[in-house]
Amino acid sequence: MNCTLRLRMLDAYVDDELDAVTAAEMAGHLATCAGCATLHGQRVAMRTALRSSPLREAGAEGIAEVDPARNRARARPERAAPDAALVADAGARRVDGGHGHARRVVARASRTCWIRIPSWWSRGMSRR
Amino acid sequence: MPRINLARWITRDAGMAKDAVQDGCLRAFRAFDRMQGPNARAWFLAVIRNTCIDVLREQRGHATDEAYDDDVHGMEAPPESGGTLTPEDIVARASDAEWLRGCIDALPREYREVVVLRELEELSYKEISAIVDIPIGTVMSRLSRGRDLLQQRMLFAHKVSRR
Numbered sequence: 549m550n551c552t553l554r555l556r557m558l559d560a561y562v563d564d565e566l567d568a569v570t571a572a573e574m575a576g577h578l579a580t581c582a583g584c585a586t587l588h589g590q591r592v593a594m595r596t597a598l599r600s601s602p603l604r605e606a607g608a609e610g611i612a613e614v615d616p617a618r619n620r621a622r623a624r625p626e627r628a629a630p631d632a633a634l635v636a637d638a639g640a641r642r643v644d645g646g647h648g649h650a651r652r653v654v655a656r657a658s659r660t661c662w663i664r665i666p667s668w669w670s671r672g673m674s675r676r
Numbered sequence: 677m678p679r680i681n682l683a684r685w686i687t688r689d690a691g692m693a694k695d696a697v698q699d700g701c702l703r704a705f706r707a708f709d710r711m712q713g714p715n716a717r718a719w720f721l722a723v724i725r726n727t728c729i730d731v732l733r734e735q736r737g738h739a740t741d742e743a744y745d746d747d748v749h750g751m752e753a754p755p756e757s758g759g760t761l762t763p764e765d766i767v768a769r770a771s772d773a774e775w776l777r778g779c780i781d782a783l784p785r786e787y788r789e790v791v792v793l794r795e796l797e798e799l800s801y802k803e804i805s806a807i808v809d810i811p812i813g814t815v816m817s818r819l820s821r822g823r824d825l826l827q828q829r830m831l832f833a834h835k836v837s838r839r
Contacts, residue, residue: 556816556820558820559816559819559823560801560816563801563819565800565801565816589763590761590762590763590766590827591823594766594795594823594826594827594830595795596767597766597767597776598776598795598796599795599796599798601773602773603773603776603777603780603796
């Protein structure tokens with residue numbers, strides 16, 4: 549199999565969608581072919597960049613700008629701390645243009661309790 | 677909230693995305709008993725995607741399937757021999773979310789939707805095939821071409837921003 553044929557499968561290899569035998573053959577080729585290895589490096593970098601970017605929140609952000617009520621609803625946590633940290637990370641990146649300070653905000657968010665416990669529940673617990 | 681993100685990426689407009697998600701939720705609710713396949717998430721995203729395309733057609737008054745045309749979509753992109761992006765360049769530039777959003781938004785819809793479903797929603801080829809209603813082989817080729825185009829656009833935008 550030449551490089552042209554292998555490159556057709558490069559994306560499936562990066563996405564882990566190849567069968568084990570073909571994936572092993574591709575890994576062996578990438579270890580010896582500098583040209584294919586460069587393209588593979590670019591693909592992996594692009595995937596890493598996209599998946600670590602705050603763009604996962606982009607659609608929701610666009611909705612929030614149009615509908616303030618939805619924005620308020622979105623501020624209520626649907627899931628607990630790890631996702632709250634991601635939201636804070638995305639927010640921090642948007643605020644500072646994508647550089648710096650995200651870690652500090654994430655650290656603060658991870659200590660924040662996002663689940664509001666009603667007062668009647670606390671009173672019930674303290675009586676037990 | 678993958679349904680909202682997907683609608684935003686397909687329509688490229690927050691208002692239209694909102695309309696499409698509302699209509700799509702209603703359609704999904706009405707058609708819930710006719711749900712096909714074991715993957716409810718993929719089915720629901722397929723309903724949202726189809727609704728987005730209908731909303732686009734209604735609002736723009738014409739078919740919105742942008743077939744890829746090198747003369748139109750390839751115009752901005754530099755020839756491949758014009759330079760390459762190192763992995764470090766890609767990661768550094770992609771940290772600017774607005775810039776990256778512009779690069780993705782510039783892709784024709786047929787490539788944009790598979791790139792978004794794979795890279796941002798992290799769906800498998802099989803799930804993407806079910807949502808977009810195309811064979812897995814077509815998912816592979818669209819994803820490959822879509823990433824090529826995205827890489828070219830990143831390189832082009834990278835060069836422009838350096839001027």
